Amino acid sequence: MIEHSQDKLLFTPGPLTTSPSVKQAMLHDAGSWHFEFAQVVKTIREGLLRVAGVGEDYAAVLLQGSGTYGVEAVLGSAIPAQGKALIVVNGAYGERMAKTAAVLQIPHEVFRCAESATPDPAALDSILRANPALTHVAMVHCETTTGILNPIEPIGRLVAEHHRVFIVDAMSSFGAVPIDARGLPVDFLISSANKGLEGVPGFCFVIAPRHRLLECEGRARSLSLDLFAQWQGFEKNGQFRFTPPTHALLAFAQALREFEAEGGVPARGARYAANHATLLKAMGELGFKPFLPAACQSYIITAFGYPVAPSFHFPDFYRQLSDRGMIIYPGKLTQLDTFRIGTIGRLFPEDLVRLAHAVEDSLQAMGCPVPVTPGVTG
């Protein structure tokens, strides 16, 4: 039997802390071609459409691998040889999309914005007007680099007005932040199992209208990351084309049940928002300030500048917190020294209070004055 109580709490945006019952659900060997397992896959695909608030004219395509595989599958399968993508970048995951497009030799332009600012829809409007060759627009919803929440609503409407295809990396926001996939519309929405739906790593998924998936036929630049072929596999016999991560899927089926029992996106989003508010208050009392302005800060993950103190060294701080049973995330900003605290996963406000106590104890153990002098904010 697993000793769940020995697991450290993960204040990270995935893999994240999961419930004991999600971990328990993995303790089975499932035959990947067996009809009971096919039923699990079917239930998951239907459940994902419910989370997205869409119906039978959409499909959920599951894909082995982490979130990056899903993004690569979409970019590599959706954009035709004669197409061209505009990739909106304001953080590391937007940069990764641009890099993916470059590696796959997909014609693309990059619309790069500051890491602390959301993309300006008016600027995007001008770019689309001036560049009729652009066929697709790809952007990250919650840029987990900083926790910034990009405005997919006005941008999605704009992209639709310009009759371009809209690709959204909703990795860390899906299930946690309401997304009107049909209304915007989002043509390809990508996320993964170990984020807001609180499963374990092992697969990602793409939710798209069937007519968009049909357009992907023959476009893929990869065999295993062929979104159309993967979808057709499910349509044909309900199976993954290649060996599925059976244990991760069993865990995810349980995670989805728990997600629906909690009350779906509104309830999960409310819990994460309460976690985030508790974190900001408690860290604020210790002198920390978030990197982002409140207006664009999500409740998924928050970046804080290092405190200004000669004895503050992030590796020591990380180790001190780990010794106290808490795992945080290093920063990912290009210019500033930050660390990040995630507020998603099986966490509750009281866990954030405990984390802030551990932060205070750790700083004191390192000889850093508390309250801290905050580092530069964005």
Ligand SMILES: Cc1ncc(COP(=O)(O)O)c(C=O)c1O
């Ligand atoms: C917004 C976003 N996109 C892409 C990824 C890449 O996902 P993975 O690390 O699962 O490949 C992440 C990971 O956290 C993410 O937050």
